[in-house]
Amino acid sequence: MARIVMKFGGTSMAGIERIRSVAARVKREVAAGNQVAVVVSAMAGETDRLVGFCREASSLYDPKEYDVVVSAGEQITSGLLAIALQAAGVPARSWLGWQLAISTSDAHASARIQDIDMAALEASLAAGEVAVIPGFQGVDEHGRVTTLGRGGSDTSAVAMAAAMKADRCDIYTDVDGVYTTDPRIVPRARKLKKVTYEEMLELASVGAKVLQTRSVGLAMKEGVRVQVLSSFTGEDAPMADTLPGTMIVGEDEFWEEIDDMESQLITGIAHDKNEAKITLVAVPDKPGAVAAIFAPLAQANINVDMIIQNIAHAAGSTDVTFTVPAADLARSIEVLNQGREAIGFAELVHDTRVAKISVVGVGMRSHAGVASTMFTTLGERGINIQAISTSEIKVSVLIEEDYTELAVRVLHTAYGLDAEDVAA
């Protein structure tokens, strides 16, 4: 007997026919002798509808009441899945956030799960009932309904799996796993059997929008084995534990079945077109100058990513280049112009036509080797590198946006990631 959390997203819950197909999938896990909790999203489009009502009622809506309104979407699907499971002969009941209870902070609309009371749930699971839990919602210490922020059902599922000490947290979504890169760009992209939490965080934050980033961080902290699978592979597909999804695991498990560590050098290539580049021209080349630039940006909660300080000009000044999220560009320019006197730059140049390409892999031993392959490969295609940054498991470069797809393709080949056969 294993304990399994299954999570189904909005497209899997969109209408009774799909909910019935989810019930059939859950039934197979139960028939295999497993204890199962299911975490559900609202029907596709429903949360947008409810958020729309709140915004229409007041642009400055009270987040406490917003949470009352939007949490109704998952309440509805949890009741409906319980009905569909019972109709399929599977004992089941819904557990609303306040019923379990799932205790959260009182940061309404972006609450964090603090504790899940397992007493009642354990008794129900022991009695052979499937627990159906609305994702995204909880209750705070004042007894008010909270929600976790958009996409929060992934986090609900991982937190549930941690509280249940589940053997696996299966996230059913509309993609069938995590790939070496975006398959729309590289048809020869391979689905990964395993990926580490750290790699997933890098891949997720740079475009592979499979899981809410926060849920991956929580899975890493709690050591929850997360599996990403498709909920659209037909009802006669094999059971989840033999389905070819992607397991997200810790490093120990990642290396378990891999004999030749060298072959695992790079796990995937990510890309991100949502960055903007800012260059401050002729900043005084003196101590404290850089702090004068980045302190006010940090205060404004603007997340600066890549930073390059060019070699000094003869005149005792230098150019400083860095990237910010494109959505924060206007605000960044405002903040920097306000501080222009303190910083002392001559000119501000910005560019949103850039892309960040990242090579990710826990097997990366020598950044130098990986980076060298990267520069050579891109150089051969005439792709100019505007900035570089590295972390333990990643080398990123900033390039002109138009070259994004080309860069991803040639790097995918260069690091030996291409599948031998293109999937049918």
Place this chain on the structure above:
Amino acid sequence: MARIVMKFGGTSMAGIERIRSVAARVKREVAAGNQVAVVVSAMAGETDRLVGFCREASSLYDPKEYDVVVSAGEQITSGLLAIALQAAGVPARSWLGWQLAISTSDAHASARIQDIDMAALEASLAAGEVAVIPGFQGVDEHGRVTTLGRGGSDTSAVAMAAAMKADRCDIYTDVDGVYTTDPRIVPRARKLKKVTYEEMLELASVGAKVLQTRSVGLAMKEGVRVQVLSSFTGEDAPMADTLPGTMIVGEDEFWEEIDDMESQLITGIAHDKNEAKITLVAVPDKPGAVAAIFAPLAQANINVDMIIQNIAHAAGSTDVTFTVPAADLARSIEVLNQGREAIGFAELVHDTRVAKISVVGVGMRSHAGVASTMFTTLGERGINIQAISTSEIKVSVLIEEDYTELAVRVLHTAYGLDAEDVAA
């Protein structure tokens, strides 16, 4: 300062524009120095949508999960009205059924309110907050969500008013009060200023579908003064306590301002086309024969209304005629045919083309006088009376359905109920 419960139905909550108009109405009551609790229905159509989902998921749905699903409709509108009130500058918060708590029996989908915990609510009202309460929902002793049955929000409002010891329970609906009869049949029907609980029960159960019958019974038991008013008389209408709605009150208050009791003989004329007539021909005229007919019908939960036993035939047998709800006719015939041998009737004749016309009034002193006027008036128009029944405050006759409107019109005139001028 008065304490007021205001209840708004589904059409009043259908969309944010209407919810804003409800907020404006609530604001005027608050501005007048009143403490206010508002009970809301789901948006028009929403409960049907949610019930439809449950039925589609399984025709034998679990009522516990049905309650989880359908209670979401009122949860949504309660949060939205709280937001709209805050936007209008009125402090407000929503209180879900489990938050107050509104304790009910565990008869899911048709639960009865047992108790309302007023501690937290009293503190909130004292602090000047408007309480927004989703109608129709509660929580049982097992901590599961319950609902009160369709139309249950009226009952929620009356129960809330009783718990708050409210001075008035204002039910805003899409009609502007209770009339002497159906204004679609009699344009000269008058809106009643006051009606007693008992009269309202008779008028409601026979066609004047203004309030859920159960809520009237509860108001009578708890002595809650209920006012029926329209929510569609424009935002600049005077405040509720001067609005020309209908007050539903006890008999003492009913008579307070009425000098000439004789003039109040009859309050209204009701009609009901949803009855069916059954005649059993040649039933043995002996003790126990009638019990053999009605005991099995009672066991099958079929509500028999009017009963006439004709004078005995020479052969020692008699005909027995009675009415049942038209919806129960097929089931009634089945039950009676199963008991045919025990009852011993020769033939079963049925007719759904009948209507019950009722003359209602607490001022009715002499049934004989009222009935005599009724028979004379109908006889003059050639309308044949098929059955008669009476209660303390009502005389009902069964007639051919085609004569319904004519009978209502001539009786309305005969009892002096016609308004002098037809309302514009």
